[in-house]
Amino acid sequence: MEKIVSLSKRRGFVFAGSEIYGGFANTWDYGPYGVQLKKNIQDFWWKTFVQERRDIAGLDSSILLNPKAWEASGHLGSFTDPLMDCKNCKERIRGDKLIEENLGIEKAAGKSLEEIGKIIKEENLKCPKCGKCDFTEARAFNMMFKTHQGVVAETATEAYLRPETAQGIFINFKNIQQNCRMQIPFGVAQIGKSFRNEITPGNFTYRTREFEQMEIEYFVNPNDKKVIKEKFEEWKEVSKKWFLDLGIKEEMLRFREHEKDELSHYSTMTFDVEYKFPFGWGELMGVAYRGCFDLTQHQEFSGKSMEYTDPQTNEKYIPHVIEPAFGLSRTTLITLLDAYTEDEIEGEPRVVMSFSPRIAPVKAAIFPLMKKPELQKVAKEIFDDLKSDFIIEYDESGAIGKRYRRQDEIGTPYCITVDFDTLEDDTVTLRFRDSAKQIRIKKDELGEALKYLIKENKLELEKNWSLTKNFK
Numbered sequence: 149m150e151k152i153v154s155l156s157k158r159r160g161f162v163f164a165g166s167e168i169y170g171g172f173a174n175t176w177d178y179g180p181y182g183v184q185l186k187k188n189i190q191d192f193w194w195k196t197f198v199q200e201r202r203d204i205a206g207l208d209s210s211i212l213l214n215p216k217a218w219e220a221s222g223h224l225g226s227f228t229d230p231l232m233d234c235k236n237c238k239e240r241i242r243g244d245k246l247i248e249e250n251l252g253i254e255k256a257a258g259k260s261l262e263e264i265g266k267i268i269k270e271e272n273l274k275c276p277k278c279g280k281c282d283f284t285e286a287r288a289f290n291m292m293f294k295t296h297q298g299v300v301a302e303t304a305t306e307a308y309l310r311p312e313t314a315q316g317i318f319i320n321f322k323n324i325q326q327n328c329r330m331q332i333p334f335g336v337a338q339i340g341k342s343f344r345n346e347i348t349p350g351n352f353t354y355r356t357r358e359f360e361q362m363e364i365e366y367f368v369n370p371n372d373k374k375v376i377k378e379k380f381e382e383w384k385e386v387s388k389k390w391f392l393d394l395g396i397k398e399e400m401l402r403f404r405e406h407e408k409d410e411l412s413h414y415s416t417m418t419f420d421v422e423y424k425f426p427f428g429w430g431e432l433m434g435v436a437y438r439g440c441f442d443l444t445q446h447q448e449f450s451g452k453s454m455e456y457t458d459p460q461t462n463e464k465y466i467p468h469v470i471e472p473a474f475g476l477s478r479t480t481l482i483t484l485l486d487a488y489t490e491d492e493i494e495g496e497p498r499v500v501m502s503f504s505p506r507i508a509p510v511k512a513a514i515f516p517l518m519k520k521p522e523l524q525k526v527a528k529e530i531f532d533d534l535k536s537d538f539i540i541e542y543d544e545s546g547a548i549g550k551r552y553r554r555q556d557e558i559g560t561p562y563c564i565t566v567d568f569d570t571l572e573d574d575t576v577t578l579r580f581r582d583s584a585k586q587i588r589i590k591k592d593e594l595g596e597a598l599k600y601l602i603k604e605n606k607l608e609l610e611k612n613w614s615l616t617k618n619f620k
């Protein structure tokens with residue numbers, strides 16, 4: 149993890165927040181390459197789950213909701229962490245986290261305050277600061293960030309920064325269903341920031357108080373158990389596949405089903421995708437069957453009907469919902485961890501970020517071999533020719549080997565070099581990041597070649613590629 153934190157800073161992926169003021173605990177800023185990487189991941193998610201599907205609509209709801217919505221959803225009452233204090237050193241800890249860190253995630257999930265206190269005592273789990281096992285009773289601490297809306301203190305309304313994007317979807321269920329003529333089963337997708345006042349954040353960007361989510365609420369007919377089961381299975385499959393399509397190594401992923409119960413107990417059914425972080429397995433996304441709890445609550449608290457009428461059968465019901473919830477910040481972190489590779493090129497050690505081409509922040513870099521006007525001119529022409537279609541960089545400073553290394557460290561999959569042969573035969577060198585292999589290609593074919601490589605998510609052009617006739 150330290151290597152990733154240091155590379156992230158050195159190469160402009162992620163900086164510590166408010167650094168010039170000595171930092172601000174647990175905040176991180178995404179630098180030029182980090183923001184592009186994160187954007188590519190979120191675009192790929194949107195493309196997979198919104199653009200390419202007819203049954204999912206997009207949404208961008210407010211971070212601030214009417215506080216009644218949080219009352220309805222149960223967040224005001226019970227969105228809490230089990231907080232405990234060490235009686236010896238006064239360290240404040242999260243009981244469930246202490247269990248998770250010592251005994252694994254399975255032992256901690258879904259335990260009550262009482263159970264948490266009991267497990268800690270029985271297993272004699274120690275305070276991470278002083279090593280004693282002497283804690284206060286676990287008590288509930290609400291994790292929502294509170295703020296005020298309005299300028300006059302007396303009349304200002306208490307408001308909350310949303311702890312999840314899901315509720316914005318539920319309160320817009322009728323808007324989308326009716327105005328966009330969606331028929332069940334259908335889903336609504338949203339990407340955005342959420343805020344949780346975590347007691348023990350940490351592990352770089354893994355657990356932060358401000359984070360980004362990519363969530364879908366998928367509405368189904370509660371009486372159609374067959375479809376519910378099919379859709380739940382389908383969401384498990386497409387969620388797994390999405391991470392593999394991102395280029396994440398399969399052996400670093402784990403798929404965990406919480407409960408394999410009868411359909412009647414479906415409300416407890418959850419499926420998680422986890423990643424093998426340097427600190428252990430950690431959650432990346434989950435598919436949960438949420439029943440009709442949220443819509444029913446909003447109907448009750450708002451007085452507005454959340455009922456759906458089936459246009460074919462006239463059957464009326466409050467839909468049930470399957471929720472695939474992905475962490476965008478966490479997915480960005482695992483692409484950094486997963487891509488980090490140390491290898492050797494011509495006997496020289498190098499660090500290379502092996503991002504899959506579809507999410508690499510920079511797709512190609514263009515270099516004149518040397519700072520000679522005739523080479524610079526051609527290289528700049530190529531840059532201008534490609535810049536509207538791809539995120540690319542132009543670099544003419546330093547030795548060519550140094551420039552390759554720099555691009556390797558930010559994970560640029562392809563490098564294009566203009567040399568003296570270019571002036572003779574209009575070909576350039578196209579270098580592939582992971583193998584450091586080089587081929588020559590006509591400069592007029594670069595656009596097509598890059599488009600093909602990125603679309604197919606390929607690290608190298610194969611020999612029989614249709615425009616390969618000009619290879620030397």
Ligand SMILES: [Zn+2]
Pocket residue numbers: 234235236237238239275276277278279280
């Ligand atoms: Zn202590």
